[in-house]
Amino acid sequence: MEKILIVDDSYLQAAQLKSILEDEYEITIAQTGEEGLRLASTNNYSLILLDVIMPGMDGFELLKKLQEEIITQSVPVILITSLSDAQNEQYGLVLGAVDYITKPFNALVVKARVNTHIKLYNYRRQVEYQSRTDQLTGIPNRRQHDRYSRTKWSEAARLQVPFSVCMLDIDYFKVYNDTFGHPAGDKVIAAVAKTVSSFVKRSTDFLARYGGEEFVAFMVGDNSRKAYEHFKKIRQAVEDLHIPHAPSKSQWVTVSIGGATIIPKLESSYDFHLKVADAMLYDAKKLGRNRVVWVNENMEKLIER
Incomplete structure (x- = not known):
């Protein structure tokens, strides 16, 4: 059931709206702008109904704050008002x-x-999801990586915690495609x-398909030894799938x-360290792959033998 937040200092008016909508939606009521901002920032609402005239933080001020927050800026807001002039x-x-x-509310108009x-809102979310998701694998695509990596890099720099980034590539993938065909190659990817x-899969982890048979991942908070050991397990897990390859390779x-793992500085570049990770990938292949x-x-x- 879709969730709606009603922010209105008049509980009577909020209750009227709730009675109109509660058969189809899950309704939460906040009676101050501050409470509304807290609830909107910590819950997934599909719509916010916001009263304009409230003591303290009024509807316009709350709307500004909602538009400034990444979490809430895409959530549609319908203003509730008895002010009918065009300026407001x-x-x-x-x-x-x-x-x-x-106000006063017309139930049919409110529902419509x-x-x-x-x-x-749901249509926009679906379009956005498709634009940032790789259709073959269902994981984020390069576009989402380019957008999200800089946000997490800045957070790590601000908090001064380790940031690990890696490039991962399927070995001899062109040979696999040439031997078994592209549909089989897609299944391997x-x-x-x-x-x-x-x-x-932690909230501090991220994985994306970077292109073709290449993936990029990053982890926030783990030191280099822990990140290195973790990705050794990932490498082994792929090998343990026992997907037959071309015997010649x-x-x-x-x-x-x-x-690569680094504690980033605000002036340092994520792209540079992504290139360092790519150079380490090249070394891994040069040393014999896998x-x-x-x-x-x-x-x-740190080199796995």
Whole structure:
């Protein structure tokens, strides 16, 4: 059931709205702007109904704050007002509101507008999800990586915690495609993605398909030794799938992994360290593939034999 947040200092008015909508939606009521901001930032709402006139933080001020927060800026907001003049309506729309509901409430109008904006919100979410998800594997794509990596890099720099980034590549993949065909190659890519995803699933972890048979992953908070050992397990897990490879190259499908761990500074570059990880991947392949090569915080190499 879709969730709606009503922010209104008048409990009577909020209760009226709830009675109109509660048959179709899960309703939460907040009676102050501060409480509304807290609830909106910690719950997944599909729509916010917001009263304009409230003591303390009014509806316009709360709307500004909602638009500033990454978590809430995409959630549609319908303003509740008895003010019918065009100036207030225009101001609310400029701030980011999607619509107005005027008091006293007309149940049919309220339902129609709420239903419309929730449908539009879900459609936008679906389009956004598809734009940032790799269709073959179901994991984030390169576009999502490029967007999300910089956010997490900045957080790690601000908190001064280790940030580990790695590149992962399926060994002899062109030979596999030439031997077994592209449909079989697609199945291998999907199987590798599923296996790696099972190890990279904390809120501080991230995995994306970077392109072709190549993946990129990062972890926040673990030191280099822990990250290195973790990706050794991932490499072994892929080999343990025992997917037959072209006998001339390898018995099983395997992966090579290159990575780097650093405590980032605000002025340092994520892209540079991604290139370092890519260089470690190149070393892993040059040393015979099916291994992990890592560089630690002191720029010392850790090499799986």
